[in-house]
Amino acid sequence: MPTHFPASPAPCGHRPGHVARIAWLVLGLAAGCGPSGAGGEAPDGPSETDAPADARVPTLDTGAVRDPAADVDPDPDPDPVADAAPKPDQATDAGEAPAPPSLTAVEPTTGDPLGGTRLTVRGRGLAGATVAIGGVGCDPLEPPDPETIHCLTPALPPGHHDVEVTSPTGGARLPAAYEAWSPAQLPGARLFDARVGLATAAEKTLYEWQRLTPEIAPDWRVRDGNTLTWLPSTGRFWMVGGWNGYQEPDGFSHVDPALGVWPLQNTTNEVWSSPDGVTWTLELAHEHGQFERRHVHNTVHWHDALWVLGGDTHQGHYNHDVLRSADGLTWEAILAPGEPPWAPRGMQISGVFDGALWTMGGQEMTGDPATMRFFNDVWRSEDGLSWRQVAADAPGSATRWDRCAGVSGVVEFQSEMWLVGCGCDTSGSNCGPADLRAEVWSSVDGLNWRRHTPPPWAGKTWHDVAVWDDKLWILFGFTFGDPANGWPAGNANEVWFSSDGETWEALPHDAPVPGSHAQGVAVRDDGLYSAGGNYSFGFGAGVDKSAWRLVAFRGVAVTGWTDRGVDALTVAPLGPDAGPVRVPDAFGPGEPGVQFDGSRSVLALDGVDAQADGRTVLWVARAPDLPLPDGWEETYAPLGTVVGGLDATGFPNSSIGLSQGRVVMVNREAGTGPAGEPLWARVEAGEGLQAGPGVTRLVGLSHGVEGEVIGWVDGRAVPAAGAATYPSPRSWSRLGGSLEGDYYGPNSRFAGTLGAVLVLPGVIDAPTAAKIHAWAQARFGVR
Numbered sequence: 001m002p003t004h005f006p007a008s009p010a011p012c013g014h015r016p017g018h019v020a021r022i023a024w025l026v027l028g029l030a031a032g033c034g035p036s037g038a039g040g041e042a043p044d045g046p047s048e049t050d051a052p053a054d055a056r057v058p059t060l061d062t063g064a065v066r067d068p069a070a071d072v073d074p075d076p077d078p079d080p081v082a083d084a085a086p087k088p089d090q091a092t093d094a095g096e097a098p099a100p101p102s103l104t105a106v107e108p109t110t111g112d113p114l115g116g117t118r119l120t121v122r123g124r125g126l127a128g129a130t131v132a133i134g135g136v137g138c139d140p141l142e143p144p145d146p147e148t149i150h151c152l153t154p155a156l157p158p159g160h161h162d163v164e165v166t167s168p169t170g171g172a173r174l175p176a177a178y179e180a181w182s183p184a185q186l187p188g189a190r191l192f193d194a195r196v197g198l199a200t201a202a203e204k205t206l207y208e209w210q211r212l213t214p215e216i217a218p219d220w221r222v223r224d225g226n227t228l229t230w231l232p233s234t235g236r237f238w239m240v241g242g243w244n245g246y247q248e249p250d251g252f253s254h255v256d257p258a259l260g261v262w263p264l265q266n267t268t269n270e271v272w273s274s275p276d277g278v279t280w281t282l283e284l285a286h287e288h289g290q291f292e293r294r295h296v297h298n299t300v301h302w303h304d305a306l307w308v309l310g311g312d313t314h315q316g317h318y319n320h321d322v323l324r325s326a327d328g329l330t331w332e333a334i335l336a337p338g339e340p341p342w343a344p345r346g347m348q349i350s351g352v353f354d355g356a357l358w359t360m361g362g363q364e365m366t367g368d369p370a371t372m373r374f375f376n377d378v379w380r381s382e383d384g385l386s387w388r389q390v391a392a393d394a395p396g397s398a399t400r401w402d403r404c405a406g407v408s409g410v411v412e413f414q415s416e417m418w419l420v421g422c423g424c425d426t427s428g429s430n431c432g433p434a435d436l437r438a439e440v441w442s443s444v445d446g447l448n449w450r451r452h453t454p455p456p457w458a459g460k461t462w463h464d465v466a467v468w469d470d471k472l473w474i475l476f477g478f479t480f481g482d483p484a485n486g487w488p489a490g491n492a493n494e495v496w497f498s499s500d501g502e503t504w505e506a507l508p509h510d511a512p513v514p515g516s517h518a519q520g521v522a523v524r525d526d527g528l529y530s531a532g533g534n535y536s537f538g539f540g541a542g543v544d545k546s547a548w549r550l551v552a553f554r555g556v557a558v559t560g561w562t563d564r565g566v567d568a569l570t571v572a573p574l575g576p577d578a579g580p581v582r583v584p585d586a587f588g589p590g591e592p593g594v595q596f597d598g599s600r601s602v603l604a605l606d607g608v609d610a611q612a613d614g615r616t617v618l619w620v621a622r623a624p625d626l627p628l629p630d631g632w633e634e635t636y637a638p639l640g641t642v643v644g645g646l647d648a649t650g651f652p653n654s655s656i657g658l659s660q661g662r663v664v665m666v667n668r669e670a671g672t673g674p675a676g677e678p679l680w681a682r683v684e685a686g687e688g689l690q691a692g693p694g695v696t697r698l699v700g701l702s703h704g705v706e707g708e709v710i711g712w713v714d715g716r717a718v719p720a721a722g723a724a725t726y727p728s729p730r731s732w733s734r735l736g737g738s739l740e741g742d743y744y745g746p747n748s749r750f751a752g753t754l755g756a757v758l759v760l761p762g763v764i765d766a767p768t769a770a771k772i773h774a775w776a777q778a779r780f781g782v783r
Contacts, residue, residue, distance in 0.1 A: 100170025134161030225295025228520025263316030298350035351410035423461025508599030598751025602737035618700035644738030685711020715773025
């Protein structure tokens with residue numbers, strides 16, 4: 001028979017309100033009578049009494065976590081307030097003392113025994129008052145006003161506690177108005193809680209790609225060779241130009257490109273803007289007339305304006321000009337076409353260093369590919385109008401790079417100017433693998449250059465270089481393959497960073513961001529933003545109009561995580577680089593979370609944990625919107641597995657996680673297929689659980705021994721689509737992933753932040769789900 005968590009009677013001597021009634025509909029929670037701290041008995045089940053004082057969190061702001069009306073008993077106990085006296089707002093005779101305070105509500109009514117819950121106490125006459133729960137002081141937050149007090153709850157024994165306020169004019173009390181409770185008190189619970197039980201080591205930073213939006217705009221046409229730049233004075237990102245080889249309406253050309261009409265019409269001068277990478281506005285339409293259409297140009301932020309230099313030849317001549325705009329809307333030609341002092345060229349490299357604007361390199365883009373000219377000259381300007389040649393065009397040497405084009409720009413890093421990667425137009429017959437060079441150069445004056453240690457990445461072109469998070473970054477690009485790492489030729493989703501330009505580290509190559517070249521990458525303090533680029537054409541996976549952000553999560557490496565249940569199970573990383581990161585304020589000030597990178601991060605038991613009588617798996621998480629890998633089929637485990645792992649068969653028998661915004665369980669069925677292969681069933685529930693960077697949700701499901709499956713989303717049951725049997729005890733051995741191996745392993749790993757993971761040996765009912773949700777609201781601010 002399946003294990004359920006039935007209701008229990010309410011405690012004697014107290015008629016609970018609405019939330020209190022739910023609180024006592026859980027097995028083992030019926031306790032002795034009387035206020036806690038005054039002789040009341042602890043509830044049955046796993047004990048969390050005597051929570052240490054150092055478990056209290058000094059600051060925590062989880063926001064508005066519940067509807068106050070939900071906590072008001074429609075039939076309240078008579079005379080709930082002790083020492084009522086006259087109401088504070090009643091008129092008194094002149095010379096009489098002010099009336100004592102009164103209390104009307106406490107929000108939330110449930111919080112963790114470890115303390116640290118932001119409590120709101122409402123009433124009258126509360127100015128200058130202090131709060132105690134079960135006789136223990138509640139740490140004050142902002143100064144109280146006459147009707148509201150905010151404070152952080154102390155560590156308390158599990159159970160119901162009186163809430164009292166004391167002021168110079170008297171006191172007031174709400175009996176048993178607050179319950180200290182956590183899901184660890186449920187029978188057989190495994191509760192992995194980010195606030196406790198984490199063993200940590202050295203400081204560590206994990207980076208996460210977040211798909212901000214799956215579509216920039218319906219009328220945004222896919223493109224590459226566009227730029228993306230953050231202009232602080234406007235508070236917006238600006239996307240300029242780009243290339244698209246299709247005919248209208250999908251592309252920019254008025255005629256069929258197959259006709260070969262010259263000049264080509266496959267570039268644009270569109271200008272788009274966005275305040276956040278999520279919502280986008282077309283500011284200047286195609287062929288607006290303020291400047292020529294172009295792609296593979298450079299756009300930089302300099303002197304509180306956008307500056308555009310160079311481009312291609314797709315309008316019949318080189319984009320040989322210098323443009324400026326202070327607002328992204330009105331543009332002026334600082335140097336009109338034909339006026340710059342350097343020779344016309346395409347794919348030149350520009351940037352800002354030492355307070356000046358620089359441009360260099362580039363190549364010819366028309367004529368005989370075998371004799372195309374490459375440029376090695378360097379130019380500097382203090383105002384964008386007058387330019388000085390710093391280095392003449394000359395062959396490369398030990399102190400000078402050679403044949404460099406197609407790089408997004410030079411950057412300033414550690415008081416030097418850096419040129420990272422040297423390449424050329426791969427359509428030219430004189431540009432082969434040897435001309436996509438893995439080189440890193442720096443200079444203090446633009447004339448003398450220092451070549452750094454050869455990096456571990458393959459030569460590339462049409463890549464982006466940026467400085468962010470005190471590191472030097474190289475992102476994406478086209479390569480002729482990387483045999484050392486086993487990566488094929490084509491668009492790369494490689495992202496590398498360095499703290500000194502000498503040693504480099506890669507983000508996981510299986511990160512969800514699509515491989516690309518000639519994209520726009522912008523730097524803002526909170527991340528690296530990417531939009532447009534060659535990936536947008538789809539290449540078999542369909543058109544992709546998404547925009548992305550790379551963000552940093554800083555904390556300490558997790559070396560073990562022990563649950564709060566009686567058995568105190570511990571999971572640990574499978575290898576030295578497999579640990580997630582404890583982020584101290586992941587869910588608000590003082591509320592930590594465990595960050596997983598979706599690739600290497602996974603924690604494992606030493607063995608398996610089985611549930612023979614049914615199971616419930618719930619978790620609190622912030623999970624970003626992640627697309628399925630091209631061609632991925634969900635067998636063995638969901639895309640973002642939260643709880644899974646191998647059993648004695650060598651396969652996970654039931655893994656649960658997130659995929660495409662839904663809770664998904666992949667369950668191994670009894671028997672095998674015709675070829676002896678394992679049989680799998682897939683069940684899903686809910687929707688919209690991953691959107692943009694992700695919001696904090698409480699989700700999961702219950703699976704009964706008779707095969708029934710219930711989805712849970714933020715404390716409510718939701719229908720589950722699909723069916724799965726319970727042929728043998730289900731078990732788990734992993735948090736944050738399931739299988740191992742280079743393919744199935746990373747493609748089933750969880751990416752995002754876990755606040756708590758709860759595994760129960762049975763199917764919960766609606767009141768229990770509601771109580772767990774109330775706890776998660778108070779702790780993590782879930783919806």
